Amino acid sequence: MTGSAVTGGRASRPARVLVVEDSAVVRHVLVRLIRDDPRLELADSVETAEEALRLVPRLRPDVISMDVRLPGMDGLEATRRIMAECPTPIVIVSDASADPALQVSMNALRAGALSVVEKPAGWPVGAAGGTAIATQLYIMSQVPVIRQRLSHGPAAAAAATLPLPRLRPRMVGMAASTGGPQALSHIMGALPATFPWPILLVQHMGAGFMEGFAAWLGTQTKLSVSVARPGEALRPGHVHVAPADTHLMLGCGDEIRLSNVPPLGGQRPSANALFASLAREGAGAIGILLTGMGEDGATGLKEVRRAGGYTIAEDRSTSIVHGMPGAAERIGAASISLPLGQIAPHLAAIATATSTLAIAGAEARLP
Incomplete structure (x- = not known):
């Protein structure tokens, strides 16, 4: 597994944005938002993926605003090509709906795009919506893009040697943030259908995309996946995804608890809230913190470890953004740091060992 950083922070100048959008109305709106924001500068705007592919090597934009439904080549294939030939931070601008465009958007995230924002309907854009788009473009322009080549075989073999x-x-x-859909699809896709434990999942993502994200994640794994509902009982081998703009926590009696209390550290759902609720399970809980900006999840993961649980942070070598797992490592919250490809095999090995211990214990109690 190898990676090479190809972009870096540019605090001294505005981030140069290439807009790829076939709708003249939406393209006009995005161009206006970029020109009105001092953090951003328009590199160019084009209508097709083919034009974008020709321009990216010459313009070297700091970030790309990418539509998914384009004439000719779609945004998913364009993302794949750009990440393979000239890796550049890409923000997907998509309709927030359950239509095929949303599935393409999720697959583009898996292919290496960094985030997805809701497409503006027209001008003027609401202050919050316009700021959200511009801010995402600016923040993602600062992300060092890493070209990753995940290899299941060697990773599984390496995981087999872990204590x-x-x-x-x-x-x-x-829990995950930037780069999370790609990481989560890799982990969930590698877990066996017999995986025995419920998974509670926090992914930082725009509110309009959570239902579609959960549906898409369900296509990437043998496990069942759904958006969590209040009072829902935890189910073995089921992935309970935090709803939009709502904290997901473990309630009493192994049931889902949801909360709309204010964001923690600017995040709702909060990874810290989830992990803190799991800490009372002690050795009955495993906490995993994956790629993402900021520090959400680090202190909660430490609570899980202090309580006797087992905690995993994604290693720097595969994290698209090592902010969250790196913060956990710095404060001693991680029992172990693992490259992405080793996490699922390690979980499967723990599950197998736990099952063997349970069988041995039951046999020992027989008369």
Whole structure:
């Protein structure tokens, strides 16, 4: 597994944006938003993916605003080509709906795009919506894009040599932000259909995309996936996804608890809120913190570890953004740091060992 950084922070000048959008109305809106924001500068705006592919090597934009429904080549294939030939931060600008465009958007995130924002309907754009788009473009322009080549075989072999924790987990908490859909699809896709524990999942994403994200994630894995509902009982081998703009926590009696209390550290759902609720399970909980900006999840993961649970942070070598897992490492919240490709095999090995211990214990109690 290798990676090479190809962009860096540019605090001294505005971020140069290439807009790829076939709708003249939406393209006009995006250009206006970029020109009105001192953090951004328009590199160019084009109507097709083919034009974008010709321009990217010459313009070297700091970030690309990418539509997914384009004439000719679509935004997914354009993302794949750009990430393979000239890796550049890409923000997907998409309709927030359950139509095929949303599925293409999620697949573009898996292919290397960094985030997805809701497409503006027209001008003028509401202050909050316009600021959200411009801010995402600026923030993502600062992300060092890493070209990753994930190899399941060697990763699984390496994971097989890892020491296994002496605990009997009952549930898994997992959280991610920037780069999360790609990381989560990789982990979930590698877990067996017999995976025995419920997974509670926080992914930072725009509110309009959470239902579609959960539906898309369900196509990437043998496990069942749904947006969490209040009071819902945890189910073995089921992924409970935090709803939009709502904290997801473990409630009493192994059930889902949702909360609309204010954001924690600027995040709702909050990884810290999820992990803190799992900490009371002690050795019954596994906490996993994946790629993402900021520090959400670090202190909550430390609570899980202090309580006797097992905690995993994604290693720097595969994190698209090492902010969240890096913060966990710095404060001693991680029992172990693993490259992305080793996380699912390690979880599967823990599950197998736990099952073997349970069978051995049951046999020992027989008369």
